[in-house]
Amino acid sequence: MFKSKKLKALMLTLGLSMLSAQSVHAASYTVTSGDSLYTIGNLFNTNTTTLMQNNNLSSSNIYPGQVLNVSCKTYTVQAGDSLYLIARNYGVPLSSLRQANNKWDNLIYPGQSLNIPSAASTSTVAPKVASTSTVAPKVASSTASILYTAADVDLLARLIQAEAQGAPYSAKVAVGAVVINRVQDSRFPKTISSVIYQKDGGYYQFSPVLNGWINKPASQDSISAAYEALNGADPTNGALYYFDDSTKNTWLWSKTVALRVANMVFSYYN
Known part of the structure; x- marks a missing residue:
């Protein structure tokens, strides 16, 4: 009888824990200064294209205070919880948990719903290049397809813009x-x-180099697209x-078409 009661209590505890951790669904995130799609x-293991689609955005421009729909797990705070324990239990950095909820103090309360960021989320702070440096540092991340510099991001974004x-x-x-x-x-x-x-x-190989358009500044859309490509996104496969x-x-039309977007055609080598 004693063992049976303990088993029932344990099952009840597990049931409450399972109810507090929800499956991936639409949650909300409030944009803060310095954010980009x-x-x-x-942070939430998705990309700019998906965020734009899910929020009916016509461009990647966003502003502080804007509320966006994101897909992520949520957790309902229980008595005795702390941000540190929640982050540890989900295997995510405490800083990412704070950022996903714009929560920079330690005050949480039972019944509060928290967004759970991706365990594989990378730093959202762009690498800084010292003004006296002549060579930008290489950037490496868990998702990067190649090593790249701040200058590489800028050049790639300008080509995309052009x-x-x-x-x-x-x-x-x-x-x-x-x-x-091509680099690969x-x-x-x-x-x-x-x-x-x-x-x-x-x-x-690229006409903007010849006509000088490569020297024009890139838009935020083009910069975001450059980062996505650098981190492995490839709609063309x-x-x-x-x-x-x-x-x-x-000769160009003889290539196998990989993708068509508007009036642009993307093709393979053969």
């Missing part, structure tokens, strides 16, 4: 992905800058070329 995506201005956001990510795919392909140069500035047969569908170049 890219950093929020990192090539896909006015195109859907997925096309911008795809342009960035083509550059990353043995048939092309091995750095972002050398890929973008490459000449083949005396011709630049490996494309190495892109071109406007108005081109009459039969």
Whole structure:
């Protein structure tokens, strides 16, 4: 009888714990100063495109105080809980738990609902480059497809801006992905800058280098797209070329089409 009562009590405790931890569903996140859709995506294991779709956004521009729908687990605070214990139980950094809930003090109360960030979330603070440094530090993260510098992000974003201005956001990510795919392909140069500035047969590979548009500043959309591509997002699944569908170049059209977005065509090597 004693063992039976203990077992029932244990099962009741487990049942309450399971009720307090909810499955992944739509939750809300309030934007704070310095946030971007890219950093929020990192926090909740999603991406800018999905956040834009789920919130009916026409661009990646957001503002402090804006409430966004995010998909994440939530946890209902129980008596005796602390932020530290909750973070430890879910295997997430305490700083990420605080950020996911804009919670920078330690005051929580039973019944309060907390967003649980992704355990794989990376730092949302962009790497700082000392003004006296001539070489930007390499950036490594658990999700990065290649090592890159702050200068690489800027250059890639400017190419995206020049090539896909006015195109859907997925096309911008795809342009960035083509550059990353080339860096990773043995048939092309091995750095972002050398890929973008490459000449083949005396011709630049990317027209914005020739016409000077590569020197124009990038929008926040293009910067976010650059970060997504650098961290592995690839709507094309490996494309190495892109071109406007108005081109009459039969060599480009001979390539296998990987993706079409608006008037942009992305294709594989063969």
